Amino acid sequence: AAGVIQSPRHLIKEKRETATLKCYPIPRHDTVYWYQQGPGQDPQFLISFYEKMQSDKGSIPDRFSAQQFSDYHSELNMSSLELGDSALYFCASSRGHSDQPQHFGDGTRLSIL
Amino acid sequence: QQQVKQSPQSLIVQKGGISIINCAYENTAFDYFPWYQQFPGKGPALLIAIRPDVSEKKEGRFTISFNKSAKQFSLHIMDSQPGDSATYFCAATTSGSRLTFGEGTQLTVNP
Numbered sequence: 001a002a003g004v005i006q007s008p009r010h011l012i013k014e015k016r017e018t019a020t021l022k023c024y025p026i027p028r029h030d031t032v033y034w035y036q037q038g039p040g041q042d043p044q045f046l047i048s049f050y051e052k053m054q055s056d057k058g059s060i061p062d063r064f065s066a067q068q069f070s071d072y073h074s075e076l077n078m079s080s081l082e083l084g085d086s087a088l089y090f091c092a093s094s095r096g097h098s099d100q101p102q103h104f105g106d107g108t109r110l111s112i113l
Numbered sequence: 114q115q116q117v118k119q120s121p122q123s124l125i126v127q128k129g130g131i132s133i134i135n136c137a138y139e140n141t142a143f144d145y146f147p148w149y150q151q152f153p154g155k156g157p158a159l160l161i162a163i164r165p166d167v168s169e170k171k172e173g174r175f176t177i178s179f180n181k182s183a184k185q186f187s188l189h190i191m192d193s194q195p196g197d198s199a200t201y202f203c204a205a206t207t208s209g210s211r212l213t214f215g216e217g218t219q220l221t222v223n224p
Binding site for chain 2: 031040092
């Protein structure tokens, strides 16, 4: 079965640079969620989109922005990167906005030097 | 403030034994409680989930027990295998919105 595809898998940036993470949801899934997971920590919700509209916003820094496109893929844009942004970034998708399980991709590991 | 509290932080079980992981929540608006399994370098994978109108759900070797009045739920892994060694997260959500995760349990099943 098709899964959530994230790219790139690994990304190395320097402080103050920008990064773009991409997420391709499972086919026919219209809802995308972004989570950040620090080392040894649980995933923390950043932001979600349903039918290309932002549906919820969590602890996402103002330096980050995201959007969902007409083909339902989503991109997380990160600017003025800081050392503390080093983490795993996961995207999850679901069909519909309620009562459906979220399925996760394998994440992008972002390292800030 | 952790809205979903998970214990233990780590668990070591012998092959064939029962692994039990517990979670407690505060927000009574939560209406969907999934468990995820995560291997190093991989994303969380949905294992099993339960809604508060059900007290128990079983899928293969995995069982969720749910106590609505106590606001607690637990994962039981029967006949634990070395391949079950992973980090397990309980989570909670309201009507399919953001997932709120527990702190995670690192399970080691010794052969």
